[in-house]
Amino acid sequence: VLALSSTEVDVSPVQVGQQITVKWRGKPVFIRHRTEQDIAEARAVPLEDLKDPQTDEERVERPEWLIMVGVCTHLGCVPLGQKASEPRGEWGGWFCPCHGSHYDTAGRIRKGPAPLNLPVPEHAFLTDTKIKIG
Ligand code: FES
Helix, strand or coil: CCCCCCEEEECCCCCCCCEEEEEECCEEEEEEECCHHHHHHHHCCCHHHCCCCCCHHHHCCCCCEEEEECCCCCCCCCCECCCCCCCCCCCEEEEECCCCEEEECCCCEEECCCCCCCCCCCEEECCCCEEEEC
């Protein structure tokens, strides 16, 4: 069995408030350079409000960088919200139009049929702007 591949991403061009999508193991990985407001909103949420309770701190290694597999945990669509023109749902994160799942600025499921948060892949910061995924 071949070792599952990892990928390195240079995020230096990604400004605060922007995001990029990279492919990893055939799946889209969302990398969002979060604003102070994104982070503050994610951290203000009481855990009891969450269907899949996880703190923001558990989901990010560095608060400004949120890294997740961009596959909805309902039926596997790619949620909207990576482009400025796309809807981000009621919690300002991502919105999956298939059956209306809303994810917050930490990628946690807040409303709709998806049962789980968008998964955070194993990753590590090699430098301040270089991230190894996988
Ligand atoms: Fe996302 Fe159905 S696949 S709501």
